[in-house]
Amino acid sequence: MAGQEHRRPHVAMLPSSGMGHLAPFTRLATLLAKDHGFTVTILVPTSLVSVPESRTLDALFSSGLDIHRLPYSLPPPLSDNIDPFFKQWGLISRSIDELKPILENLNGLSALITDISLAGAMLPLTNQLGIPNYIFFTSSALMLAFVAHFPSLSTDFANHPVDIPGLPPFPPASIPPALKDPNHAFTTLFQANSNALPKATGIILNTFRAFETDALSALAMQAHVPPIFPIGPLPPDPLGPSAPMDWLDGQPNGSVIYVSFGSRTTISKNQVDELGAGLEASGVRFLAVVKSKVVDEGAQGLSVVKGRGIVVDGWVDQGSVLGHQSVGGFVSHCGWNSVAEAALNGVPILAWPQFGDQMINAGVVEKSGLGVWPQGWCGERVVNREDVCKQIKGFMGDVCAREGAARVREEARKAVADGGDSHLGLVRAMEKWSHH
Numbered sequence: 001m002a003g004q005e006h007r008r009p010h011v012a013m014l015p016s017s018g019m020g021h022l023a024p025f026t027r028l029a030t031l032l033a034k035d036h037g038f039t040v041t042i043l044v045p046t047s048l049v050s051v052p053e054s055r056t057l058d059a060l061f062s063s064g065l066d067i068h069r070l071p072y073s074l075p076p077p078l079s080d081n082i083d084p085f086f087k088q089w090g091l092i093s094r095s096i097d098e099l100k101p102i103l104e105n106l107n108g109l110s111a112l113i114t115d116i117s118l119a120g121a122m123l124p125l126t127n128q129l130g131i132p133n134y135i136f137f138t139s140s141a142l143m144l145a146f147v148a149h150f151p152s153l154s155t156d157f158a159n160h161p162v163d164i165p166g167l168p169p170f171p172p173a174s175i176p177p178a179l180k181d182p183n184h185a186f187t188t189l190f191q192a193n194s195n196a197l198p199k200a201t202g203i204i205l206n207t208f209r210a211f212e213t214d215a216l217s218a219l220a221m222q223a224h225v226p227p228i229f230p231i232g233p234l235p236p237d238p239l240g241p242s243a244p245m246d247w248l249d250g251q252p253n254g255s256v257i258y259v260s261f262g263s264r265t266t267i268s269k270n271q272v273d274e275l276g277a278g279l280e281a282s283g284v285r286f287l288a289v290v291k292s293k294v295v296d297e298g299a300q301g302l303s304v305v306k307g308r309g310i311v312v313d314g315w316v317d318q319g320s321v322l323g324h325q326s327v328g329g330f331v332s333h334c335g336w337n338s339v340a341e342a343a344l345n346g347v348p349i350l351a352w353p354q355f356g357d358q359m360i361n362a363g364v365v366e367k368s369g370l371g372v373w374p375q376g377w378c379g380e381r382v383v384n385r386e387d388v389c390k391q392i393k394g395f396m397g398d399v400c401a402r403e404g405a406a407r408v409r410e411e412a413r414k415a416v417a418d419g420g421d422s423h424l425g426l427v428r429a430m431e432k433w434s435h436h
């Protein structure tokens with residue numbers, strides 16, 4: 001219209017704590033601002049839990065893109081002795097009085113994008129303010145099917161397989177263990193988030209249709225589930241080179257197994273010993289990240305060379321590691337971002353889920369052909385060195401796993417390419433976010 005200035009569409013984002021919850025937001029923000037002309041405002045609490053979170057945000061806000069930090073303060077903590085990331089979820093959830101005027105004053109806002117861990121607190125507020133609120137569900141579509149079904153489960157759900165229409169039953173061993181304790185801090189939040197989900201304007205997923213066909217179809221059959229937008233796998237933000245890259249450069253193509261349990265999981269001393277002994281006995285070159293602290297306090301881990309491998313305590317730039325030609329396999333806890341990054345790079349996964357949604361995600365890895373999940377590999381028991389050695393040797397020579405992962409990579413690339421399913425999902429979402 002004559003005289004009217006063309007305005008960039010504006011979305012706000014409310015991420016949660018933990019790199020597994022922050023990374024998908026920063027990736028989406030980059031995509032929207034860099035390639036699609038969006039202005040993005042990110043609501044960031046004045047204190048963050050870990051150094052990788054603050055580094056990631058600092059890098060994003062100094063990137064020169066139209067992405068802005070809007071700080072808010074948190075209330076004083078109530079309970080101690082719980083996981084610091086869960087504690088932060090609770091604090092952000094109790095910040096709605098602080099967030100309300102901030103949201104009301106944002107100019108020309110088309111939508112808010114909220115992390116799933118904050119859905120129960122935020123959806124009533126944004127419904128009251130009339131702000132469209134899209135939930136970013138940072139795990140698998142299969143986990144979302146479980147979440148969407150959760151309010152209709154009976155209280156003894158943990159003792160029977162959970163039946164969800166259109167899906168194979170979920171065995172009790174795959175259900176997040178914390179949920180079996182009704183008094184667990186996570187269970188209370190999880191219930192509130194699951195109950196609030198039907199109030200969302202839409203749900204964004206870092207997955208793709210060819211990877212999770214059945215779960216996405218099952219979700220589409222549930223009338224109370226809001227419109228779903230699979231937009232993944234989102235590309236990792238490029239970071240600078242980190243230490244083990246030089247070491248990787250010196251290894252033959254596809255020869256290294258990368259081992260990581262994500263950004264917030266430490267494994268027991270006993271399990272570390274068995275893992276180390278098994279890796280060394282396998283004769284396979286390895287890059288193992290073994291964290292000694294739940295919260296990373298540095299930007300980069302200290303690395304030590306051990307025989308044919310290298311062990312890092314703390315942080316590596318996983319996006320670069322998985323994209324490196326010398327990496328041929330990934331022992332993964334199956335945090336969903338790790339799974340999505342492995343899919344994007346076609347690196348086969350040897351699944352070793354520890355807790356939470358990871359067993360459900362490991363099921364997706366196995367079913368899709370991206371990897372294998374050895375019997376008994378879970379956080380509830382110690383896997384001995386003989387089993388570690390045997391599985392790793394077998395896995396690195398497993399042609400089927402390699403071919404499966406290569407096929408998933410092709411499907412992933414197709415999904416995010418122009419006209420692909422995830423690209424169209426993003427286009428559909430961006431259309432909604434372009435009006436206010």
Ligand code: UDP
Pocket residue numbers: 018019020021023260261262263264265289314315316317318319334335336337338339341
């Ligand atoms: N990550 C990384 N370096 C590490 C550990 C984790 O870059 O040493 C990144 C990883 O690439 C992923 C995120 O942090 O993007 C972790 O999310 P995920 O869902 O895999 O697991 P979580 O840490 O939430 O258990």
Ligand code: G50
Pocket residue numbers: 116117138139143147176178186189190191193194355356357
């Ligand atoms: C930790 C945990 C159990 C668990 C999860 C954990 C997730 C993450 C995704 O992170 O599933 C998620 C977060 C909040 C929510 C639903 C799903 O309400 O111990 O399941």
